[in-house]
Amino acid sequence: MNIAAAANEDMAYISNVLIYSAMAVYTLAFAAHSAEWVLGSRSKVGRTAAALTHHSSTAPAPAATMTKRKSSGTTVLEHTEVITRQPAPGSRDFPDGPGAAAGSRKGELYGRIALSLTVLAFLIHLGGVVARTWSVQRAPWANMYEFSTTFSMVAVSAYLLFLARGKNVRWIGLPLVTTVLLDLGLAVSVLYTESDQLVPALHSYWLWIHVSCAIISGAMFYLGALATVLYLFRDRYESKLTDPQGKQPGALAASVLERLPAAASLDRFAYRVNAVIFPLWTFTIIAGAIWAEAAWGRYWGWDPKETWSFITWVAYACYLHARATAGWKGRKAAYLALIGFACFIFNYYGVNMFINGLHSYAGV
Amino acid sequence: MTKRTAPSRSTALDSPYGLTAGVAEESGAGSADQLSTAPADDNGAPAFGVISWLRWFWRQLTSMRIALILLFLLALASVPGSLLPQRGTDPAKVDQYKSNNETFGPVAEALGLFNVYSSIWFSAIYLLLFISLIGCILPRSWQFIGQLRARPPAAPRRLQRLPAYATWRTDAEPEQVREAARVLLKQQHYRVHTHDEAVACEKGYLREAGNLVFHVALIVMLVAFATGQLWRSEGGKLVVEGDGFSNTRTQYDDFKSGTLFDPDSLPPFGFTLNEFEGTYERTGPQKGTPRTFEARVSYWEGADGAPRRTTITVNNPLEVSGSKVYLLGHGYAPIVTVRDGKGDIAFQGPVPFLPKDSNVTSAGVIKVPSYRDRNGKESDLGFQGLFVPTFAGTGSGSMFSQFPALDYPVMALTAYRGDLGLDSGLPQSVYQLNSKNMKQFTNPDGGKFRQMIRPGETLTLPDGAGSLTFDGIKEWATFQVSSKPGNGTVLVGAVAALLGLSASLFIQRRRIWVRATPDTDGSTVVELGGLGRNEWPRLPEELAGLATALRPQAPPRPMPPQDTNHPADADTAEGARA
Ligand code: HEM
Numbered sequence: 001m002n003i004a005a006a007a008n009e010d011m012a013y014i015s016n017v018l019i020y021s022a023m024a025v026y027t028l029a030f031a032a033h034s035a036e037w038v039l040g041s042r043s044k045v046g047r048t049a050a051a052l053t054h055h056s057s058t059a060p061a062p063a064a065t066m067t068k069r070k071s072s073g074t075t076v077l078e079h080t081e082v083i084t085r086q087p088a089p090g091s092r093d094f095p096d097g098p099g100a101a102a103g104s105r106k107g108e109l110y111g112r113i114a115l116s117l118t119v120l121a122f123l124i125h126l127g128g129v130v131a132r133t134w135s136v137q138r139a140p141w142a143n144m145y146e147f148s149t150t151f152s153m154v155a156v157s158a159y160l161l162f163l164a165r166g167k168n169v170r171w172i173g174l175p176l177v178t179t180v181l182l183d184l185g186l187a188v189s190v191l192y193t194e195s196d197q198l199v200p201a202l203h204s205y206w207l208w209i210h211v212s213c214a215i216i217s218g219a220m221f222y223l224g225a226l227a228t229v230l231y232l233f234r235d236r237y238e239s240k241l242t243d244p245q246g247k248q249p250g251a252l253a254a255s256v257l258e259r260l261p262a263a264a265s266l267d268r269f270a271y272r273v274n275a276v277i278f279p280l281w282t283f284t285i286i287a288g289a290i291w292a293e294a295a296w297g298r299y300w301g302w303d304p305k306e307t308w309s310f311i312t313w314v315a316y317a318c319y320l321h322a323r324a325t326a327g328w329k330g331r332k333a334a335y336l337a338l339i340g341f342a343c344f345i346f347n348y349y350g351v352n353m354f355i356n357g358l359h360s361y362a363g364v
Numbered sequence: 365m366t367k368r369t370a371p372s373r374s375t376a377l378d379s380p381y382g383l384t385a386g387v388a389e390e391s392g393a394g395s396a397d398q399l400s401t402a403p404a405d406d407n408g409a410p411a412f413g414v415i416s417w418l419r420w421f422w423r424q425l426t427s428m429r430i431a432l433i434l435l436f437l438l439a440l441a442s443v444p445g446s447l448l449p450q451r452g453t454d455p456a457k458v459d460q461y462k463s464n465n466e467t468f469g470p471v472a473e474a475l476g477l478f479n480v481y482s483s484i485w486f487s488a489i490y491l492l493l494f495i496s497l498i499g500c501i502l503p504r505s506w507q508f509i510g511q512l513r514a515r516p517p518a519a520p521r522r523l524q525r526l527p528a529y530a531t532w533r534t535d536a537e538p539e540q541v542r543e544a545a546r547v548l549l550k551q552q553h554y555r556v557h558t559h560d561e562a563v564a565c566e567k568g569y570l571r572e573a574g575n576l577v578f579h580v581a582l583i584v585m586l587v588a589f590a591t592g593q594l595w596r597s598e599g600g601k602l603v604v605e606g607d608g609f610s611n612t613r614t615q616y617d618d619f620k621s622g623t624l625f626d627p628d629s630l631p632p633f634g635f636t637l638n639e640f641e642g643t644y645e646r647t648g649p650q651k652g653t654p655r656t657f658e659a660r661v662s663y664w665e666g667a668d669g670a671p672r673r674t675t676i677t678v679n680n681p682l683e684v685s686g687s688k689v690y691l692l693g694h695g696y697a698p699i700v701t702v703r704d705g706k707g708d709i710a711f712q713g714p715v716p717f718l719p720k721d722s723n724v725t726s727a728g729v730i731k732v733p734s735y736r737d738r739n740g741k742e743s744d745l746g747f748q749g750l751f752v753p754t755f756a757g758t759g760s761g762s763m764f765s766q767f768p769a770l771d772y773p774v775m776a777l778t779a780y781r782g783d784l785g786l787d788s789g790l791p792q793s794v795y796q797l798n799s800k801n802m803k804q805f806t807n808p809d810g811g812k813f814r815q816m817i818r819p820g821e822t823l824t825l826p827d828g829a830g831s832l833t834f835d836g837i838k839e840w841a842t843f844q845v846s847s848k849p850g851n852g853t854v855l856v857g858a859v860a861a862l863l864g865l866s867a868s869l870f871i872q873r874r875r876i877w878v879r880a881t882p883d884t885d886g887s888t889v890v891e892l893g894g895l896g897r898n899e900w901p902r903l904p905e906e907l908a909g910l911a912t913a914l915r916p917q918a919p920p921r922p923m924p925p926q927d928t929n930h931p932a933d934a935d936t937a938e939g940a941r942a
Pocket residue numbers: 316317320321324400401402403425426427428431435493494496497498500501575579582865868869
């Protein structure tokens with residue numbers, strides 16, 4: 001064995017250590033997030049907020065919320081005030097919930113700890129992926145282990161980027177960290193593959209382009225799906241509240257759901273994420289077809305992987321259509337988005353494990 | 365312009381645009397069509413009569429709801445093709461599946477489940493979808509052209525009811541403010557039109573254009589794909605190192621083509637395989653995994669083109685005369701010399717053996733027709749062989765390879781004499797021995813004759829029937845030569861679809877109105893209102909930017925507090941009225 005190979009093996013080892021460390025820190029972040037939610041449930045502010053959001057059913061036409069924004073003109077004497085109306089889709093008009101801590105001081109502290117730990121875990125995670133890249137001397141996504149570790153890393157980085165840009169996405173924290181832990185656990189236990197070189201079919205710069213786009217699309221679709229699931233819960237909760245005669249939400253459900261953003265906000269977030277990433281997913285498929293043309297002599301051959309990418313794509317196209325079709329908005333469209341994401345996941349785990357196609361991965 | 369189908373919610377409003385973009389969006393077929401050409405949904409039942417029924421059917425087919433359902437069906441219909449083996453890609457697996465599933469197999473066959481993507485029902489779904497698409501695109505295109513020619517509509521009476529609104533007072537004259545706004549908006553690439561007291565402008569038409577381009581591109585891709593299928597040609601050829609191939613129909617081992625392809629139109633070119641080289645992982649858990657495959661070839665184009673050298677690898681096909689030559693597989697061909705009973709050479713050359721596993725344990729046959737035995741009697745000779753590049757399995761009774769490279773090559777042979785059946789006129793595989801009319805050589809003890817030899821060694825048949833010398837090994841590679849017209853068009857379509865889609869999803873269609881009206885006190889009231897096609901979070905920022913840019917031409921003067929028409933008050937007042 002030459003020196004370079006030994007160095008690579010060291011890097012592979014370092015990568016594994018980093019991934020395990022990231023998991024440990026994610027676990028701490030998970031605990032801190034949980035503490036934030038638990039403390040928030042006892043918060044007075046939380047309960048007051050719940051009381052505020054509970055509209056009496058006698059209220060007439062819903063009032064649109066209004067905000068004033070200042071323009072940031074520098075050459076004017078006075079700022080321009082722009083008055084905006086945020087219409088509530090549907091007949092409800094619930095404000096966004098106060099967030100996990102719900103004003104509880106201690107809860108907020110734990111929330112900040114959770115966020116810091118998430119950032120730390122992300123950095124270690126990133127280090128793990130970089131070390132792996134170094135050790136294999138190629139793109140770190142040629143087998144399911146590498147794909148999984150990179151996938152969850154991108155999902156976390158997207159979340160942190162949203163936060164950095166001042167978006168109201170703290171509610172993603174707990175579910176995201178939980179699933180990232182599951183994903184990494186699965187990766188290191190079931191999917192683990194020794195760091196190694198590529199089979200000739202994967203030798204192409206299209207590996208960089210096609211697979212990185214697939215990973216980014218998948219991570220964003222995942223955030224969209226998370227928002228969609230929460231939307232479905234929160235939407236049910238809100239519709240229960242607007243109908244005081246009907247069945248009311250249970251105490252635990254209410255305590256969690258009242259702290260989430262309004263159904264309308266969650267729905268809008270999910271739509272934006274899915275719509276923005278859909279062209280990238282389209283590009284992923286086109287890039288894959290170009291690669292297939294070079295590698296196998298045909299750009300489209302209904303290989304199981306290709307077929308499921310197509311199904312995923314059509315499912316999301318369905319979702320976008322549904323959003324533009326009267327009578328299909330809201331919950332129905334949300335189910336379509338979830339079907340789309342389920343197809344994506346099946347394409348990744350199901351097709352790789354249960355169906356044999358040309359898309360061979362080294363190892364599992 | 366004031367087509368109003370939006371239900372109750374907007375009836376209390378004086379603006380034809382609906383209360384807000386949100387409402388407009390929600391009513392779908394209603395006020396949203398001011399900024400979109402999305403087709404209206406029509407749920408009405410058909411009236412009597414063939415024409416009206418047809419019209420109803422057509423309207424249904426081209427509605428968004430049916431498009432949605434057809435899209436969903438398309439996704440659903442694609443599923444079985446990924447779960448069951450498909451004849452188009454793997455016919456052998458289909459046969460195996462059918463013999464394993466005797467009850468379900470025939471049912472699946474009858475339903476076309478082994479040919480999903482060319483089945484009637486799959487085709488029906490996508491053809492309906494594309495008819496629906498055409499029926500959807502045409503009217504939307506006319507409508508869009510109409511919108512392009514129309515002027516941005518006049519301002520609604522109450523701008524403060526729009527999703528974004530700004531106002532101030534100035535001492536500038538109203539005409540002056542309007543003119544300044546017109547110039548400013550023009551600079552910002554809005555389409556501008558001045559109606560009496562307000563400037564109306566609109567931007568983001570590319571959204572709708574992008575949407576149309578996207579849907580048209582889908583049709584272009586489908587047509588190009590179909591063309592490619594009809595005129596395609598695809599053939600496979602196994603070439604041993606040192607041998608050549610020229611592109612004529614008879615040279616192919618197997619050849620498929622689309623219904624409209626003319627086999628005489630194969631372009632003249634050819635190549636010689638100079639050398640094939642494969643390298644494999646030597647250590648670790650992935651030991652034996654291929655690392656590189658390279659076929660070094662000399663190719664020529666036209667009837668008498670000069671040969672050029674190149675290397676074909678897995679991801680880099682050779683492109684020549686509009687065809688592509690792909691490297692698909694590889695294997696070993698033992699070189700043998702067979703001598704007859706008199707010691708004369710009866711056969712000499714490499715014989716390709718076909719790999720059976722990933723370590724290239726290979727099987728093959730050597731056929732020697734018209735051979736003479738010791739007594740000059742004529743018959744056929746046949747050998748059945750197993751070849752391994754790296755020998756393993758000593759003592760286990762079976763022979764298999766433990767590594768794909770030529771580390772310790774061994775060949776095991778058994779031999780037959782009799783009639784190979786080559787004269788029968790029936791086509792025969794070169795990789796199979798038809799031993800029906802042949803007799804296997806036996807050892808003196810009566811057991812079957814079988815011997816392992818290494819390169820350089822010679823195997824002598826019993827009874828002085830002749831010998832076989834294992835001279836060496838060549839590698840062979842299989843190539844696929846394919847030409848598919850329309851590939852370029854599909855690519856152009858795909859890129860257009862992508863650009864159109866991005867425009868359709870990222871560009872925001874929005875309208876802005878700037879109204880300047882004289883007030884009783886001699887000042888001018890400037891109002892800006894904005895409406896987006898979708899809920900667009902940056903609309904207020906855009907409005908604020910415009911307001912700021914307009915300030916120097918219409919400097920604000922301090923507003924007396926009582927004059928501030930606070931919109932929240934207006935809203936409550938109106939809320940009470942509603
Ligand atoms: C071949 C199948 C089709 C696919 C893959 C497809 C895909 C898409 C996608 C991805 C969008 C999203 C772009 C956007 O939201 O602006 C879209 C929008 C749209 N599609 Fe299709 N489409 C198909 C067929 C059709 C058909 C048959 C119709 C007509 C009935 C149609 C009408 C529309 C309309 C009106 C929009 C714009 C919606 C809006 O304004 O937001 N599409 N389509």
